[in-house]
Amino acid sequence: MDCIKLSNVFKRFGSVTALNGISFEVPYNGRYALLGPNGAGKSTTMKILAGLIQPDDGRVEVKGLKPGSKEVKRILAYLPEDPVPYRILTVRENLEYFAALRGIPNPKERAEEMISLLNMTEFERVQAGKLSRGNQQRLSLALVLLHNPEILLLDEPLNYLDIPTQERVIDILKGLNSTFLVSTHIMSIALRLTDHVIVISRGKVVWTGSITELRSLGREDEPIESVVSRMMTNAG
Numbered sequence: 001m002d003c004i005k006l007s008n009v010f011k012r013f014g015s016v017t018a019l020n021g022i023s024f025e026v027p028y029n030g031r032y033a034l035l036g037p038n039g040a041g042k043s044t045t046m047k048i049l050a051g052l053i054q055p056d057d058g059r060v061e062v063k064g065l066k067p068g069s070k071e072v073k074r075i076l077a078y079l080p081e082d083p084v085p086y087r088i089l090t091v092r093e094n095l096e097y098f099a100a101l102r103g104i105p106n107p108k109e110r111a112e113e114m115i116s117l118l119n120m121t122e123f124e125r126v127q128a129g130k131l132s133r134g135n136q137q138r139l140s141l142a143l144v145l146l147h148n149p150e151i152l153l154l155d156e157p158l159n160y161l162d163i164p165t166q167e168r169v170i171d172i173l174k175g176l177n178s179t180f181l182v183s184t185h186i187m188s189i190a191l192r193l194t195d196h197v198i199v200i201s202r203g204k205v206v207w208t209g210s211i212t213e214l215r216s217l218g219r220e221d222e223p224i225e226s227v228v229s230r231m232m233t234n235a236g
């Protein structure tokens with residue numbers, strides 16, 4: 001059985017069709033990238049899977065359940081494109097608060113683990129609203145990983161991070177056994193974090209397969225970005 005399944009999903013915002021019959025599946029423990037140009041519908045797809053917005057038509061299932069249901073919320077974590085932790089709480093307070101909300105048995109201990117995992121000791125007493133954009137992203141990632149989610153929806157997870165932190169986050173994510181769907185328009189991130197890609201353009205899937213298959217579609221020495229770019233352009 002697939003962990004994530006979308007069948008013929010449509011979503012319109014007024015006269016704009018964001019999703020135009022999108023269908024794809026992600027198996028359990030799959031590491032999939034959702035690739036597409038600006039405006040292709042990546043964030044809309046992620047928000048629907050997170051249960052934040054409803055599709056106009058089509059079927060969406062997460063572990064056979066409805067997105068946004070209590071059971072799904074318990075096992076899924078969603079990192080939006082521009083996450084905002086509670087600005088007036090410090091880094092540590094944010095972590096303790098969300099750990100308590102998630103029903104984690106020892107919130108203080110878990111907060112400590114996350115501070116150490118993401119190297120945040122230096123600014124653990126700083127209010128989230130006063131952090132640099134990159135450190136806010138680091139805290140947001142820690143908040144997403146707090147409850148060891150079975151399913152991770154990550155929208156541009158490495159945005160704003162410096163290179164050492166990117167490497168640390170890549171190591172952390174690669175060490176998890178979760179199912180993940182990573183939305184990005186940066187091919188190198190897809191290559192580092194995932195082994196399958198779903199290429200979308202104008203709200204529809206234009207290609208899906210493994211990264212090995214994707215590479216084999218290119219001419220000799222052709223960069224993988226160029227192969228993906230051709231797919232997106234031909235789809236237009």
Ligand SMILES: Nc1ncnc2c1ncn2[C@@H]1O[C@H](COP(=O)(O)OP(=O)(O)OP(=O)(O)O)[C@@H](O)[C@H]1O
Binds near residue numbers: 013017037038043044
């Ligand atoms: N709340 C909204 N109201 C109106 N239009 C919207 C809304 N959300 C998304 N759209 C439109 O839907 C289309 C898909 O947007 P979406 O944010 O899903 O694309 P994306 O692939 O994530 O793009 P990007 O890479 O630029 O973040 C775009 O044309 C966008 O302008």
